Amino acid sequence: MSYLTVSNAMKRFGPEFMALNGVSVAVERGEFFTLLGPSGCGKTTLLRSIAGFNDLTSGDITLDGANLRIVPPHQRDIGMVFQDYAVFPHLSVFENVAFGLKPRKVPAAEIKTRVTQALDAVRLGAMADRLPAAMSGGQQQRIGLARAMVIKPRLLLMDEPLSNLDAKLRIELREEIRDIQKQVDIATIYVTHDQEEALAISDRICVMNAGRIEQVGTPPEIYGDPQTRFVAEFVGTLNTFAPGAALDAMLSQLGLSLPGATVWTARPERLGLAARGGDTGGAATLEGTIAKFTYLGREAHVQVETPAGLVVVQIANPGMTLTHQPGEQVSVLVPREALMAFGADNIRIGG
Amino acid sequence: MPRLNFWTVVMILTWLMLFVLLFIPVGSVLTASFYDQQGNVTIANYLKFLSEPRFHQAFFNTLVVGFGGLFGALLLGSIMAFCVSRFVIRGGKFVSLLAILALVSPPFIGAYSWIVLFGAGGVVRGFLRDMGINMPPIYGVGGILIVFSLKFYPYVYLMVSGALSNVNRSLEEAAEGLGLTPWQRTMKISFPMVFPALTAGGLLALIQAIADFGTPRLLGRGYNVLATEAFTLYSAEVGSNMSMATTISVVLILVSMVFVMLQRYVSRRNVYHGNMINKPIRIQLKGWRNVLAHFAVYFIGLCGALPVIISVIYSFRKTSGPVFQDGFALQSYERILFGLGDVVRNSLTFSMAAVALIVIVGTVVGVLVARRTNFNTALLDGAFMVPYVMPGIVIGIAFIAAFNTGPIVLTGTATIIILSIFIRRLPYTVRTTASSLRQISPSMEEAAISLGYSPFQAFLRITVPLIVPGIIAGGMLSFVTAINELSSSLVLYVGSTMTMPVRIYLLILDGDFGVAAALSTILLLLSGCAVYIAFRFMGRNEQALL
Ligand SMILES: Nc1ncnc2c1ncn2[C@@H]1O[C@H](COP(=O)(O)OP(=O)(O)OP(=O)(O)O)[C@@H](O)[C@H]1O
Numbered sequence: 075m076s077y078l079t080v081s082n083a084m085k086r087f088g089p090e091f092m093a094l095n096g097v098s099v100a101v102e103r104g105e106f107f108t109l110l111g112p113s114g115c116g117k118t119t120l121l122r123s124i125a126g127f128n129d130l131t132s133g134d135i136t137l138d139g140a141n142l143r144i145v146p147p148h149q150r151d152i153g154m155v156f157q158d159y160a161v162f163p164h165l166s167v168f169e170n171v172a173f174g175l176k177p178r179k180v181p182a183a184e185i186k187t188r189v190t191q192a193l194d195a196v197r198l199g200a201m202a203d204r205l206p207a208a209m210s211g212g213q214q215q216r217i218g219l220a221r222a223m224v225i226k227p228r229l230l231l232m233d234e235p236l237s238n239l240d241a242k243l244r245i246e247l248r249e250e251i252r253d254i255q256k257q258v259d260i261a262t263i264y265v266t267h268d269q270e271e272a273l274a275i276s277d278r279i280c281v282m283n284a285g286r287i288e289q290v291g292t293p294p295e296i297y298g299d300p301q302t303r304f305v306a307e308f309v310g311t312l313n314t315f316a317p318g319a320a321l322d323a324m325l326s327q328l329g330l331s332l333p334g335a336t337v338w339t340a341r342p343e344r345l346g347l348a349a350r351g352g353d354t355g356g357a358a359t360l361e362g363t364i365a366k367f368t369y370l371g372r373e374a375h376v377q378v379e380t381p382a383g384l385v386v387v388q389i390a391n392p393g394m395t396l397t398h399q400p401g402e403q404v405s406v407l408v409p410r411e412a413l414m415a416f417g418a419d420n421i422r423i424g425g
Numbered sequence: 426m427p428r429l430n431f432w433t434v435v436m437i438l439t440w441l442m443l444f445v446l447l448f449i450p451v452g453s454v455l456t457a458s459f460y461d462q463q464g465n466v467t468i469a470n471y472l473k474f475l476s477e478p479r480f481h482q483a484f485f486n487t488l489v490v491g492f493g494g495l496f497g498a499l500l501l502g503s504i505m506a507f508c509v510s511r512f513v514i515r516g517g518k519f520v521s522l523l524a525i526l527a528l529v530s531p532p533f534i535g536a537y538s539w540i541v542l543f544g545a546g547g548v549v550r551g552f553l554r555d556m557g558i559n560m561p562p563i564y565g566v567g568g569i570l571i572v573f574s575l576k577f578y579p580y581v582y583l584m585v586s587g588a589l590s591n592v593n594r595s596l597e598e599a600a601e602g603l604g605l606t607p608w609q610r611t612m613k614i615s616f617p618m619v620f621p622a623l624t625a626g627g628l629l630a631l632i633q634a635i636a637d638f639g640t641p642r643l644l645g646r647g648y649n650v651l652a653t654e655a656f657t658l659y660s661a662e663v664g665s666n667m668s669m670a671t672t673i674s675v676v677l678i679l680v681s682m683v684f685v686m687l688q689r690y691v692s693r694r695n696v697y698h699g700n701m702i703n704k705p706i707r708i709q710l711k712g713w714r715n716v717l718a719h720f721a722v723y724f725i726g727l728c729g730a731l732p733v734i735i736s737v738i739y740s741f742r743k744t745s746g747p748v749f750q751d752g753f754a755l756q757s758y759e760r761i762l763f764g765l766g767d768v769v770r771n772s773l774t775f776s777m778a779a780v781a782l783i784v785i786v787g788t789v790v791g792v793l794v795a796r797r798t799n800f801n802t803a804l805l806d807g808a809f810m811v812p813y814v815m816p817g818i819v820i821g822i823a824f825i826a827a828f829n830t831g832p833i834v835l836t837g838t839a840t841i842i843i844l845s846i847f848i849r850r851l852p853y854t855v856r857t858t859a860s861s862l863r864q865i866s867p868s869m870e871e872a873a874i875s876l877g878y879s880p881f882q883a884f885l886r887i888t889v890p891l892i893v894p895g896i897i898a899g900g901m902l903s904f905v906t907a908i909n910e911l912s913s914s915l916v917l918y919v920g921s922t923m924t925m926p927v928r929i930y931l932l933i934l935d936g937d938f939g940v941a942a943a944l945s946t947i948l949l950l951l952s953g954c955a956v957y958i959a960f961r962f963m964g965r966n967e968q969a970l971l
């Protein structure tokens with residue numbers, strides 16, 4: 075049995091709205107497990123049910139084999155990092171972090187060493203005596219992190235801890251969080267709606283949508299082998315080919331036919347561009363005209379108008395010379411393994 | 426979980442308290458107004474109110490002083506607010522202090538000071554007469570309006586200056602960019618932004634003006650308003666007419682209620698949240714404009730604080746009996762020390778008891794209203810609006826009507842005075858506690874719970890320390906209103922429970938202004954200390970005085 079299990083969790087708000095509609099997850103010891111999904115899909119609700127701040131309408135939660143739902147929240151021993159920091163403004167940084175050690179009856183000397191360690195880990199050692207009010211968002215967030223980890227909880231929950239920070243700090247801090255988590259080896263559930271963050275930080279990702287789970291898997295599985303059209307579209311970008319003669323021609327070029335497949339898609343970075351009649355390297359081609367060229371430094375996005383609809387092609391490392399003008403005639407290269415097919419129920423077929 | 430938890434009990438007790446201290450008294454007033462002197466059910470009182478010219482006149486006069494006071498306060502308050510928040514005014518802090526002085530000055534000492542200066546034998550009037558200028562004495566409706574404007578302008582000033590300094594300058598710059606003239610800019614951009622503050626401040630002035638009893642009593646000279654009529658009918662030695670007094674009280678409540686509704690209606694859509702990104706800067710005026718702005722601000726400020734200044738000066742004047750002599754002495758204070766110690770003690774103990782009750786009950790109920798949001802607490806929140814529209818004189822009469830006979834008899838006790846102060850001021854504490862709690866993110870307590878504290882412990886260790894400074898400050902400000910409270914105590918006092926404001930009122934009626942001035946000065950000192958402590962705890966926040 076897994077360390078933390080949530081089975082068939084239902085949470086109803088009001089007479090009929092289901093914020094969680096049959097969610098089951100299993101988290102292993104020491105695992106970094108991420109809940110990823112659009113706003114309002116029920117991530118916070120699931121997290122708060124595990125922490126005990128709102129009870130499930132039905133379903134079971136166990137931690138280390140024991141039923142968690144009967145334990146009052148303050149006895150669950152689950153650390154939580156809040157989206158709005160929830161740093162106590164009337165306590166110094168040190169007192170904030172030490173706050174959770176007092177009810178655990180940790181001796182004063184040990185409190186000192188553990189808090190100092192925790193503050194060093196989040197690089198706030200020099201600020202121990204300051205009041206948090208005048209500190210930056212990133213620093214307050216790290217206080218929250220140190221405060222939740224110093225009690226060595228059985229489980230760590232983080233609700234979008236980086237969402238209020240600027241892009242650079244987010245990347246820095248997410249690396250830090252990841253390192254510290256591996257170091258202290260506490261099973262962690264991390265909530266985000268940022269797909270890149272989820273891919274970068276997680277052992278496994280659980281993609282949620284409208285109160286249900288779409289897919290659970292490692293970052294490469296989620297990105298490279300999405301099982302539903304929702305996951306494929308939410309994580310990364312996706313070209314969907316318009317059905318019609320052009321698509322059929324392309325599929326027969328590749329000798330592909332999947333019974334029940336109604337939607338064919340491909341990620342932009344798996345596609346290529348070639349001059350008309352150029353070398354296709356075994357890939358199928360779609361003839362088209364360039365509609366727009368966007369240079370982004372590290373990559374470039376090329377929008378191509380084709381008979382199978384507008385297709386975006388991502389070119390890595392475009393350099394100085396590889397530019398395209400709107401109106402230029404090109405062929406879009408579609409390799410066989412780039413294609414992902416989905417059935418009428420939006421479930422992946424083949425793959 | 427047991428059904429009858431702590432908060433359920435609090436809820437039940439709160440409703441019980443509201444019933445006993447609010448609904449039953451108000452209900453008694455209402456029912457008493459439907460009985461005649463012999464105890465028969467009748468609507469004769471209302472017919473009498475509708476038919477007697479005396480009451481028509483009082484009703485009309487109430488509206489006149491109400492709206493007159495409102496417009497005076499709006500005029501003075503917005504001029505001052507505009508000048509102070511938009512122009513560089515030397516000593517701006519001092520000007521605000523003058524406004525605070527006017528706000529916390531003991532009741533209708535103002536009226537009397539104006540009589541001292543501009544009354545029949547007024548100092549200034551006499552001086553002018555010597556110079557050949559003959560001006561009419563200040564009595565009558567004109568005097569009342571002057572006093573009301575100067576006494577209530579701080580409500581408008583404090584509200585509007587707060588709002589004005591939050592209007593984002595970018596908005597005005599944008600309007601300027603669109604080619605609006607300064608006048609259009611003010612009317613189209615700034616005015617709508619401060620409109621809610623203007624109406625809120627105006628409402629406070631209007632309600633206070635309608636409820637004020639001392640000023641028309643002293644300055645009116647026959648210009649009767651509903652509040653004075655109610656008191657006259659209630660207190661007449663011969664033929665005290667309780668049922669007619671209650672009828673007038675009901676009318677007074679209705680009038681106040683109409684205005685509260687009206688204010689809510691006119692400002693219903695105008696909720697703007699200022700943002701602090703681009704605060705307006707103050708312009709340094711030049712030449713005569715600068716002189717004019719300074720003159721306006723200081724003139725209003727000093728006139729408003731004049732009564733306080735006069736009474737402080739007069740408290741040190743030498744007297745012979747009630748008559749002032751030349752020179753200065755501490756006689757008035759000696760007379761307080763030797764004759765009126767119990768009055769000072771009463772005021773202090775009553776106010777402290779009331780404030781202690783207000784703080785404890787107000788905080789618990791505030792937590793209830795803020796944290797257990799449901800239909801019941803929404804209703805409770807609404808019920809706490811009722812004391813806002815109850816003039817003090819009405820609360821006094823209502824308490825007499827409810828607690829004179831029946832299961833609870835309290836008339837003549839200190840308790841009844843304490844409770845009347847308590848119920849009038851309680852809503853403010855409930856509201857400030859609730860709003861400060863709503864500003865504390867609930868995740869703060871949840872964080873403590875996740876760290877291993879029980880919900881109650883979390884509340885105690887996290888939330889309480891965060892709201893305590895606000896509670897202390899609120900308690901201090903309640904103390905200011907409690908110790909200055911006159912109109913309900915005037916109805917409820919007996920010889921042994923006389924308070925300082927009541928004594929001041931009686932002294933002024935007796936013409937003993939020296940002692941009245943000294944008592945007022947002591948009151949002012951106590952109020953000043955309380956305001957100072959409050960500002961120490963929450964920063965200098967003048968809006969909190971409202
Ligand atoms: N106390 C509540 N009462 C009623 N509805 C609620 C309550 N809490 C959450 N909801 C609803 O449940 C749904 C899921 O909310 P939840 O907070 O779990 O979303 P989320 O995935 O965390 O979204 P976000 O990324 O915006 O934080 C939302 O539609 C929300 O409006």
Ligand SMILES: [Mg+2]
Nearest residue numbers: 117118119233
């Ligand atoms: Mg959320």
